[in-house]
Amino acid sequence: MTPAAEAARNAFAVQASACHERGSPFTGLLCEALGRILDHSTELGRRVLDWPGRPDARGDSVPLRLAAGLHALVRRGGLPHLAAFWPPHPLPEAGAFEAALATALPATEADLLPWLDRAPQTNEPMRSAPLMAGLLAVAAATGGRSFSLHEIGASAGLMLMLDRYEHCLGGATAGTPGARVRIAPGWEGSGPPKARVRVACRHGCDLDPLDVTHPADRERLLAYVWPDQAERLARLEAAIDIAAADPPRLDRADAADWTEAALDPAKLEPGVTRVLMHAVALQYAPETTLARIAAHAARVGAKATGHSPFAWLRFEADPAYDEQGSLRLTLWPDGSERVLALGDTHAERLRWLG
Structure with a gap:
């Protein structure tokens, strides 16, 4: 052999x-x-x-x-x-x-x-749980300003629609009550802060973005759900329907190139918190790509103010925690960084650290 x-x-x-x-x-x-x-x-x-x-x-x-x-x-x-x-x-x-x-x-x-010929596309709506928990923490820390969301590795953009799902996160609820997509991971620890998440803008990129209004792309997403996991399949179908009704803007682009182009350090948005976010999207990206993203996030953060904050929110497999998913938040203008939560990379169980 x-x-x-x-x-x-x-x-x-x-x-x-x-x-x-x-x-x-x-x-x-x-x-x-x-x-x-x-x-x-x-x-x-x-x-x-x-x-x-x-x-x-x-x-x-x-x-x-x-x-x-x-x-x-x-x-x-x-x-x-x-x-x-x-x-x-x-x-x-x-x-x-x-x-x-x-x-x-x-x-x-x-x-x-x-x-x-094409990489797997697993745009799992459950992974919106750590991102929503992180947005609650950001909202509580920034006075509840609306968000301008920018997602790397967005696939079909389902994470960008997270405010249109119903989230039950420990003792906190967020999103849209009674939505067809209900996100309720197993939870340990106290809940995230209670706050209101309002989304003013949604924008994402992917090397191979999928169009949820296109039947072939829809089927491609569904095919990657394991066939005996009916609950996941139903959740994904509902999330696709929500996104198809009002598709977010998605660009075909390299993650670092797009981050540098989409987030202008000098273009402040008064009263809006800009967020760079990603979930299980960059663990196999080249080190040069990761370094460019981190460097540009720091440049954007250096221009942030109390009226125009900037947050970098990411849920990725973390070698510091035995490859568990860690939810890390860096929030500017002060540039403080903390690990908010840990969990499996499918985000089916989360432990809140706060």
């Missing part, structure tokens, strides 16, 4: 374990089966087993690309024989499922190969 093939098969095995741990036994079974049956006899197998970069979750997440492609085909009725094994049907017997996959894959190569 070549080193590339060994790395690819190991990526499927590791991803399978992660799926089992995160409550998706079906996706775990799917990744296990794919890791065993792919070989060099097909173009699909060659593409995966000869992957030129890192195929695992710290690189290109090849298992999730392929799993999403299969999910998309099943959702649109393109694999009726495989659909009998798919949720909401009961978890299949491993041997029968693997045999069905081995039969289906050669006939679906033309449809699956394009899924290997």
Whole structure:
């Protein structure tokens, strides 16, 4: 076995374990089966087993690309024989499922190969929980000014719509009561400050932004939800509907280039708090990109005033906390930084530090 093939098969095995741990036994079974049956006899197998970069979750997440492609085909009725094994049907017997996959894959190569060309898109609405908690802290510290939100790695822009979801965060509530999207992560510690979050402007960027008004982009987002997680799927569908009714402005751009262009240090917005935010978007970005973003945030912050504050709010996997997600806030004009919360990177459980 070549080193590339060994790395690819190991990526499927590791991803399978992660799926089992995160409550998706079906996706775990799917990744296990794919890791065993792919070989060099097909173009699909060659593409995966000869992957030129890192195929695992710290690189290109090849298992999730392929799993999403299969999910998309099943959702649109393109694999009726495989659909009998798919949720909401009961978890299949491993041997029968693997045999069905081995039969289906050669006939679906033309449809699956394009899924290997694009990075996963997991615009998980639950990740708006730490961002909303952070905005509550900013609002409480800045006198409740309205926000001008600027998001890096915005995907389809669902985080930018966070004020239109209902949030239950410890003892605090925020957003839109009774909204179709309800965000209520497991919570430890006291709640964030009680404040009002008002959004005046929404603007985001992504290397590959998705248009929620376009059926193909909508299906792409839904395909990346693990098939046996019906609650996540319903939440994402509702969030897509909310965004489609009033889509936020999204640019196709590099994160550092966009940050430097979108946030002019000299352009103060009196009575408005500008916010640079991102959630699980930059953990694999080059160090040069991260350094440019941090340097520009400092430049913008240096021009902030009490009437025109600036906040940098980010929820990312943090090596200082064993790769847990940490919610960090830097708030200007004083430039103070603190860790507000910790949690899993899906933001299903959060511990408030305040």
